[in-house]
């Protein structure tokens with residue numbers, strides 16, 4: 001674990017975790033609103049949003065990696081304006097610039113192609129899921145990625161899980177199941193808009209399909225688990241800089257992110273680029289911006305904290321988005337939702353307990 005720098009006197013480790021919790025909650029809400037508040041004919045393209053996310057994240061990672069070649073990161077950021085920082089960066093064609101390019105196109109860069117494809121698929125599935133589920137249901141079900149991450153960690157990283165951790169994963173699955181049952185029952189009348197029944201905020205009728213939403217979120221949990229574990233494997237088996245790895249990840253993401261766009265429009269045609277940004281309003285841009293921040297903060301969390309603390313931040317984000325959904329979308333908390341969500345939160349907390357500090361429930365149930 002690296003020594004964490006400070007931001008305004010606070011360790012970056014904790015600052016990044018808090019930002020990730022707020023970012024997770026904000027993304028679900030803003031992305032959901034950006035999809036359901038607009039009639040389908042005026043909807044922006046999720047494929048363009050995924051592509052923009054990768055372009056922006058890769059560019060910012062490149063600037064940070066360039067800054068690190070001049071050790072600008074060690075200077076006092078607080079006393080420099082953004083312009084001064086930009087001016088102090090190595091110019092294109094300079095020796096540090098070419099050194100960085102050499103690092104980016106290193107012989108082992110292909111390893112990032114696998115998590116890159118998986119993350120693009122995951123980011124696309126997220127749009128399908130959030131467009132078809134109420135925000136809180138999406139957040140809770142998305143916690144299943146703890147389960148897939150554990151399974152892939154055991155299979156690929158040969159990690160050993162304690163009985164308490166397996167038990168908490170079992171509770172997690174039960175909790176998600178309870179939430180799923182209650183959401184499906186809301187969707188019972190066929191073709192009725194769950195958006196209008198569940199979320200009072202949408203200005204237009206947006207027909208949600210919870211089955212499609214749950215299918216997408218389940219698939220996203222698998223890609224999240226596999227991509228996360230694979231990224232961890234690549235990071236731990238080499239000394240390459242995290243930001244260089246991030247650039248490689250974004251570069252490989254561009255190919256699968258471009259494919260669905262090329263499938264629907266011809267890049268040689270006039271208006272191709274304006275078509276990419278068609279219907280991109282304030283909420284679409286806000287969604288992309290929050291996703292970019294999330295990608296960068298995830299990288300910082302992986303570097304200065306660990307996946308256990310990342311799990312805490314995610315579970316905290318559920319509470320934040322629950323409260324926000326009640327206020328913003330008039331989300332009604334049903335008893336089964338509260339029971340399911342509480343089970344998920346307790347399971348997440350139990351999973352994150354360090355060895356030797358297991359909660360009483362697991363000691364009683366497992367006899368350990």
Ligand code: C5P
Nearest residue numbers: 057119123224228246294295296298299
């Ligand atoms: O939910 P999960 O933690 O799997 O989401 C990870 C998100 O962070 C994905 O959207 C992925 O594109 C992004 N990410 C990133 N850079 C990394 C790791 C993840 O942009 N190094």
